[in-house]
Amino acid sequence: MSLSIEQVRQVAHLARLAMQPEQAEHYARQLSSILDMVDQLAKAQTDAVTPMAHPLDLHQRLRPDVVTEPDRRAAFQAIAPSVENGLYLVPKVIE
Amino acid sequence: MHTLSIRALAAGLREKKFSSRELTQHYLKRIQTFDPQLNSFISVTAEQALAQADAADARLARGEGGVLTGIPLAQKDIFCTQGVKTSCGSRMLDSFVAPYDATIVKRLHHEAGMVMLGKCNMDEFAMGSSNETSWYGPVKNPWDTTRVPGGSSGGSVAAVAAGLAPAATATDTGGSIRQPAALTNLTGIKPTYGRVSRYGMIAFASSLDQAGVVARSAEDAAYVLQAMCGFDPLDSTSVDRPVEDLVGALERPIKGLRIGLPKEYFADGLAEGVRARVMEAVKVLEGMGAVISEISLPNSPLSVPTYYVVAPAEASSNLARYDGVRYGHRAEGVKNIEELYKKSRGEGFGAEVQRRIMIGTYVLSHGYYDAYYLKAQKVRRLIYEDFRRAFAAVDLVLGPTATDVAFKLGAKTDDPVSMYLNDIYTIAANLAGIPAMSLSCGFVDGLPVGMQLMGNYFDEARLLNVAHRYQQATDWHRQMPAAFA
Numbered sequence: 001m002s003l004s005i006e007q008v009r010q011v012a013h014l015a016r017l018a019m020q021p022e023q024a025e026h027y028a029r030q031l032s033s034i035l036d037m038v039d040q041l042a043k044a045q046t047d048a049v050t051p052m053a054h055p056l057d058l059h060q061r062l063r064p065d066v067v068t069e070p071d072r073r074a075a076f077q078a079i080a081p082s083v084e085n086g087l088y089l090v091p092k093v094i095e
Numbered sequence: 096m097h098t099l100s101i102r103a104l105a106a107g108l109r110e111k112k113f114s115s116r117e118l119t120q121h122y123l124k125r126i127q128t129f130d131p132q133l134n135s136f137i138s139v140t141a142e143q144a145l146a147q148a149d150a151a152d153a154r155l156a157r158g159e160g161g162v163l164t165g166i167p168l169a170q171k172d173i174f175c176t177q178g179v180k181t182s183c184g185s186r187m188l189d190s191f192v193a194p195y196d197a198t199i200v201k202r203l204h205h206e207a208g209m210v211m212l213g214k215c216n217m218d219e220f221a222m223g224s225s226n227e228t229s230w231y232g233p234v235k236n237p238w239d240t241t242r243v244p245g246g247s248s249g250g251s252v253a254a255v256a257a258g259l260a261p262a263a264t265a266t267d268t269g270g271s272i273r274q275p276a277a278l279t280n281l282t283g284i285k286p287t288y289g290r291v292s293r294y295g296m297i298a299f300a301s302s303l304d305q306a307g308v309v310a311r312s313a314e315d316a317a318y319v320l321q322a323m324c325g326f327d328p329l330d331s332t333s334v335d336r337p338v339e340d341l342v343g344a345l346e347r348p349i350k351g352l353r354i355g356l357p358k359e360y361f362a363d364g365l366a367e368g369v370r371a372r373v374m375e376a377v378k379v380l381e382g383m384g385a386v387i388s389e390i391s392l393p394n395s396p397l398s399v400p401t402y403y404v405v406a407p408a409e410a411s412s413n414l415a416r417y418d419g420v421r422y423g424h425r426a427e428g429v430k431n432i433e434e435l436y437k438k439s440r441g442e443g444f445g446a447e448v449q450r451r452i453m454i455g456t457y458v459l460s461h462g463y464y465d466a467y468y469l470k471a472q473k474v475r476r477l478i479y480e481d482f483r484r485a486f487a488a489v490d491l492v493l494g495p496t497a498t499d500v501a502f503k504l505g506a507k508t509d510d511p512v513s514m515y516l517n518d519i520y521t522i523a524a525n526l527a528g529i530p531a532m533s534l535s536c537g538f539v540d541g542l543p544v545g546m547q548l549m550g551n552y553f554d555e556a557r558l559l560n561v562a563h564r565y566q567q568a569t570d571w572h573r574q575m576p577a578a579f580a
Binding site: 003007008011012013014015016017018019027030031033034035036037038039040041042043044046049050051052053054055056058060061063072075076078079080081082088090091092093 | 190191192194195288289302303328331332334394396397399400401403404411415418419420421422423424425429430431432433434435436437438440441442444449450452453454455456457458460467469470471472473474475476477479510511512515526527528529
């Protein structure tokens with residue numbers, strides 16, 4: 001399976017990764033070689049096989065519906081790149 | 096002091112041969128002297144370490160504390176440490192000071208009383224097999240500083256192998272504890288998935304990630320792992336099941352133990368010297384009464400392609416949280432929110448992390464999901480079934496940990512696929528979720544060789560038991576690199 005430069009640009013857009021035009025060709029080559037390796041999976045006979053999402057057959061635990069977390073808002077905002085009056089700042093979203 | 100076992104260090108503290116402060120100062124001095132050659136630490140937390148050492152000395156003076164109280168430890172920089180930079184080897188988190196402690200940090204330092212020396216270098220977001228993808232530069236192998244220490248826990252192993260810490264924490268998503276342990280003559284164990292809490296461990300691939308330990312012997316590893324294991328309500332995949340007495344099980348005889356050698360692990364691609372060392376170790380175990388047989392794990396050759404669908408898929412989703420808004424790197428001079436995301440992530444993540452995010456995004460995208468992601472999950476089931484069948488016939492599976500000894504820095508950085516194939520023997524255990532470990536079994540041209548033991552679910556005690564008995568009969572694990580003696 002080989003990826004075109006256009007496909008790489010589209011994937012980078014979906015993943016929200018800025019990519020320089022000259023990098024796209026390089027990534028196209030590398031990602032194609034990874035997908036070529038992955039294509040070995042086609043050899044496996046998996047018709048009646050149930051997909052395995054997780055190593056353990058666990059059920060999601062439930063806990064009592066009580067508040068357990070203290071208010072750590074100030075600590076969490078202290079590590080944010082840009083805050084004001086308790087709000088996270090981002091570039092203007094609505095024109 | 097840096098050549099003593101954890102048990103001997105604990106005895107020394109109790110007999111007042113040295114205090115925890117003196118022991119900690121000794122290690123801090125060694126880090127200062129030797130780490131410039133290795134680059135194994137991202138942060139050295141000398142001030143906190145000495146405060147923890149004083150607290151441990153006070154505890155010991157009151158006759159309190161356990162074996163680990165006052166013993167120094169290095170933490171892989173993937174574990175959140177409150178008030179201390181937690182970078183995960185990435186520019187994205189270069190300025191991130193964790194606002195809380197990982198559960199294992201609480202258990203090892205706050206409860207057991209170990210002293211944290213610092214945070215170890217690692218491949219960026221644990222993605223790598225050579226510790227060359229770190230934003231903080233590559234780590235060098237103490238056995239030959241022109242070679243890689245393996246990865247992703249490269250800083251953890253280099254620090255312990257060079258005697259800069261008695262033991263270190265590590266994590267293993269596809270071999271990141273075992274392969275670096277093998278390349279540096281250490282003992283490293285990845286327990287069963289769910290055995291050690293992942294709370295506060297920065298996520299890479301959540302159905303595969305598991306924390307463990309690297310140390311200089313199975314006994315040292317058993318002491319540290321014992322303190323890490325156990326149920327944690329803060330991790331939804333933590334297993335609520337009693338933990339065996341890992342230290343108490345070390346001395347059990349291994350007569351009659353059934354060990355299977357998977358023929359796929361000794362096929363083409365394995366270096367001849369590595370094969371020879373592993374087979375010599377098999378003879379030693381046979382001499383101790385183990386019963387050896389050949390087995391087959393027919394789907395194991397598909398573990399690398401399976402992993403490079405499953406792990407990137409989970410990573411692309413886990414790493415979506417880094418948006419330049421709440422914490423982590425934020426790009427300057429952007430016009431709108433989309434550009435903020437793209438530029439922050441494009442600058443904050445290195446090339447290997449970006450490759451894996453893109454592969455993951457691609458295999459999960461419309462039109463490719465069935466052919467890649469669903470197919471890989473089905474092959475994952477086949478790999479799991481191979482182990483289920485194997486453990487009906489044998490107690491333990493043994494093979495090489497890596498195909499060869501440590502390679503030269505830079506040798507594989509331009510070829511992602513050849514780098515990925517480093518983990519051909521280790522990935523299957525993560526896909527199945529079973530416990531596995533690596534321990535040293537000799538040298539080829541002065542470079543360490545590791546053998547791998549894989550056990551059935553929750554059989555950590557048996558793995559450590561077999562490794563300990565082997566280490567009583569051999570002294571490979573006691574060898575230290577001459578330049579760091």
